[in-house]
Amino acid sequence: MLNAHNVLQRAKQSAFGSANTTATARLQNVSSFALTPDLQTRAITQMRGSLAPTFTTALDQYASNATFEVSDETFEDLNYWLDSLFTAATPTGTGPFTRAYAAPLTAEAAPSFMTLQWGQTNEVWQMQDASVATLTMSGSSNTGVQVGGSLIGGKVIEGALQTLSDRTGLTRMTGCMAALAIDAWAGTMGNTAVASSAFSWELTINSNRQYRTYLGGCTPQAWNDQQWSGQLRLSLELNSTTDDYLIAMLADANTILERQIEISYTNGSDDKLEIQFAGHTMSAPQLFQDRNGVMTYDLVFDGVYNSTFGNWLKINTISGINALA
Numbered sequence: 001m002l003n004a005h006n007v008l009q010r011a012k013q014s015a016f017g018s019a020n021t022t023a024t025a026r027l028q029n030v031s032s033f034a035l036t037p038d039l040q041t042r043a044i045t046q047m048r049g050s051l052a053p054t055f056t057t058a059l060d061q062y063a064s065n066a067t068f069e070v071s072d073e074t075f076e077d078l079n080y081w082l083d084s085l086f087t088a089a090t091p092t093g094t095g096p097f098t099r100a101y102a103a104p105l106t107a108e109a110a111p112s113f114m115t116l117q118w119g120q121t122n123e124v125w126q127m128q129d130a131s132v133a134t135l136t137m138s139g140s141s142n143t144g145v146q147v148g149g150s151l152i153g154g155k156v157i158e159g160a161l162q163t164l165s166d167r168t169g170l171t172r173m174t175g176c177m178a179a180l181a182i183d184a185w186a187g188t189m190g191n192t193a194v195a196s197s198a199f200s201w202e203l204t205i206n207s208n209r210q211y212r213t214y215l216g217g218c219t220p221q222a223w224n225d226q227q228w229s230g231q232l233r234l235s236l237e238l239n240s241t242t243d244d245y246l247i248a249m250l251a252d253a254n255t256i257l258e259r260q261i262e263i264s265y266t267n268g269s270d271d272k273l274e275i276q277f278a279g280h281t282m283s284a285p286q287l288f289q290d291r292n293g294v295m296t297y298d299l300v301f302d303g304v305y306n307s308t309f310g311n312w313l314k315i316n317t318i319s320g321i322n323a324l325a
Contacts, residue, residue, distance in 0.1 A: 001120060001123060005120040005121075006033075006118065006119055006120050007026060007028075007118075007119075007120065007161065008026070008027045008030050008033050008068075008116060008117070008118050009023030009025065009026050009027065009116070009117040009118075009161060009162060009164060010023055010024070010025045010026075010027055010080065010114050010115070010116055010117075011023045011024050011025075011114065011115045011116075011117075012024070012112050012113075012114060012324070013112070013113040013114060013115055013128070013129070015113070016113050016129055016222070016223060017129060017154070017220075017221060019115045019126070019128035019129070019154075020115045021115060021126065021159065021160065022162060023115070023117050023161070023162045023164065024162070024164075024325045025080070025164070025167070025324070025325040026164040026165070026166060026167065027077070027080065028166050028167065029070050029072065029073060029074060029077050029170070030068055030069070030070055031069050031070055031071040031072075032067075032068065032069045033066065033067070033068045033069075033118060034066060034067050034068075035064065035066045035116075035118050035125060035127055035156065036064065036065050036066065037062060037063075037064050037156040038062060038063045038064055038065055039059060039061075039062045040059070040060045040061040040062065041057060041058065041059050041060065042057065042058045042060065043057050044056050044057060044058055059218075060218070061213055061218050061219070062155060062156075062218060062219060063152070063153065063154055063155070063211055063219060063220050064127050064130075064152070064153040064154065064155065064156045065150060065151060065152050065153065066116075066127060066130070066150070066151040066153065067148070067149070067150050067151070068148060068149060068151065069146070069147075069148040070146065070147040070148065071144070071146055072143075072144035072145070072146070072172050072173075073137075073144065073145045073146065073147045073172075073173060074170040074171055074172050074173065075170075075171050075173060075265075075267065075271040075272070075273060075317065075318070075319040076167075076169075076170050076171065076319045076320070076321045077170060078145075078147060078273065078317060079099055079317055079319070079321065079324055080324060081132055081135060081147055081149065082099070082101050082135075082315060082317070083111065083112040083324065084111050084112050084113070084114055084130070084131045084132040084151075085101075085109070085111060085131070085132035085133075085135050085149075085205065085207060086101040086102065086103070086104075086109055086111065086315070087101070087102075087104070087109045087110045087111065088110065088111060088112040089101055089317075091321075091322055091323075095320060095322070096269070096270045096271070096318050096319055096320050097318070097319060097320070097321060097322050098316065098317070098318050099316065099317045099318075099319075100314070100316050101314065101315040101316070101317075102311055102313070102314045102315075103205075103228050103230070103303075103311055103312060103313040103314070104225065104228065105305075105311065108224065108225050109207065109225060111131050111132070112131075113129050113130065113131050114130040114131070115127070115128045115129075115130065116128075116130050116151075116153075117159045117160065117161055117162075118159075119159070119161070120161075121161065124158065124159040124160055124161050125156055125157070125158065125159055126156065126157050126158065126159025126160075127151075127153040127154075127156050128153060128154045128155060129153050129154035129211070129220060129223075130151045130152070130153040130154075131151065131152060131153070131209065131223070132149050132150070132151055132207070133149070133150050133151065133152045133206070133207055133208075133209045134149045134150045134204070134205065134206045134207065135147070135148075135149040135204075135205045136148050136149055136202065136203065136204045136205075137202070137203045137275070138200065138201060138202040138203070139173070139175060139178060139200065139201055139263075139265075140175055140199060140200035140201075140235075141175040141176075141178075141198075141199055141200065142175055143174075143175055144172050144173050144174050144175070145173040145265065145273070152209060152210075152211055153220075154211070154219050154220045155219045167325075169320065171267055171270075171271050171319075173265045173267075173273060174265075177265045177266055177267055178263065178264070178265050179193065179263070179264050179265075179266070180193070180194045180195075180197070180198045180201075180234070180261070180262070180263055181193050181194060181261070181262040181264075182194050182245075182259050182260070182261050182262075183259065183260040183261075183262075184258075184259070184260070185258035185259065185260065185278075185306065185308070186308055187260060187308075189260045189262055189276050189278075189309055190262040190264075190274075190276070194241060194242070196237075196239075197236050197237050197239060197241055197242050198234055198235065198236055198237075199235040199236070199237065199291060199296065200234075200235040201232065201233065201234050201235070201263055202232070202233045203230065203231070203232050203233075203263075203275060203277065204230060204231050204232075205228065205229075205230045205313065206228065206229045206230065207225050207228050208225060208226035208227060208228065208229070209223060209224070209225050209226075210223065210224060210225075210226070211223045212224070228303075228313075229302070229303060230277070230279075230302070230303035230312070230313055231279075231300060231301065231302050231303065232261060232277045232279060232300070232301045232303075233298055233299070233300050233301075234261070234298065234299045234300075234301075235289075235291075235296055235297075235298050236296060236297060236298075236299060237291070237294055237295070237296050238288060238294075238295040238296060238297060242297075245257060245259070245299055246285075246287075246297070249281055249284060250284065256280045256281060256282070257280065257281040257299075258278075258279075258280050258304070259278075259279065259301065260276070260277070260278050260306060260308075260309060261276075261277045261278075261279070261301065262274065262275065262276050262277075263275040263277075270318070270319070270320060271318060271319055271320075272316070272317065272318035273315070273316075273317055274315065274316040274317070275313075275314075275315050276309070276313070276314045276315070276316075277301065277303065277312065277313055278303065278304060278305070278306035278309050278311070278312045278313075279301030279302050279303050279304050279312065280301060280302055280304045281299060281300060281301055281302075282300075282302050283300065285297040285298050285299060285300070286298070
């Protein structure tokens with residue numbers, strides 16, 4: 001059997017613990033996927049007058065985890081991962097459709113849980129209660145947007161693929177569609193464009209999500225998030241604009257640099273990705289890095305709540321997709 005024949009299919013669950021075995025979408029843009037059943041076992045120690053390693057073992061609990069990567073994400077398919085990390089968005093508009101995601105503050109996120117079917121004919125494995133626990137998004141001037149992360153899930157059993165066609169009409173994001181804005185802590189998000197300075201960016205989000213079991217069950221029966229965290233890294237050319245951030249960071253007052261950052265990808269009026277992040281620089285960068293003879297440095301921001309912005313992280317998308325299959 002060839003790895004090239006593997007496919008990944010997704011079905012939305014009605015609730016945690018309710019597997020949906022009939023996939024409705026083929027996640028064809030995924031470039032790599034690895035599924036690991038997580039068995040919690042024990043070799044039971046007994047005083048049996050023997051040097052044998054054990055006479056019996058026990059399987060106490062099992063769940064699963066997985067990792068995925070998308071090397072070139074589209075405006076449309078990004079919503080599958082965001083829906084599974086944040087509270088699932090309700091699209092607004094009449095086409096194109098807008099989805100708004102925000103890091104949770106006082107109420108836990110309400111993500112879309114998924115049942116995934118992974119493999120190929122005669123070798124398909126089903127992962128139920130899958131959700132995105134950590135998500136990394138990145139982009140650069142000469143690439144598209146890469147998306148990857150970790151999934152946690154419940155039991156893994158033999159599954160079945162549905163006959164699903166490749167989806168068409170998907171629009172790939174590219175670096176030439178991107179824009180960056182950096183604003184003061186008390187300013188307006190997205191107001192101050194930073195042109196001809198940024199080479200790349202990387203956003204990491206950790207929901208600190210965990211699944212748990214109770215007496216009477218061996219597979220996950222509930223879930224919860226702990227405090228979320230996130231970090232945004234910008235790779236910048238050193239110039240008369242970007243040296244202002246270094247000057248502010250390393251000033252005599254030893255003030256931590258606080259900024260609001262907006263990264264957007266726009267394709268006409270039909271497609272948009274907008275990442276809005278508020279954060280502080282908790283460590284100073286190396287001075288300096290080299291990019292083909294050009295002086296550069298990395299600005300790293302850790303997520304911090306901003307009262308003007310009303311959060312530390314929001315992501316908005318616009319696409320032609322109303323309901324996610």
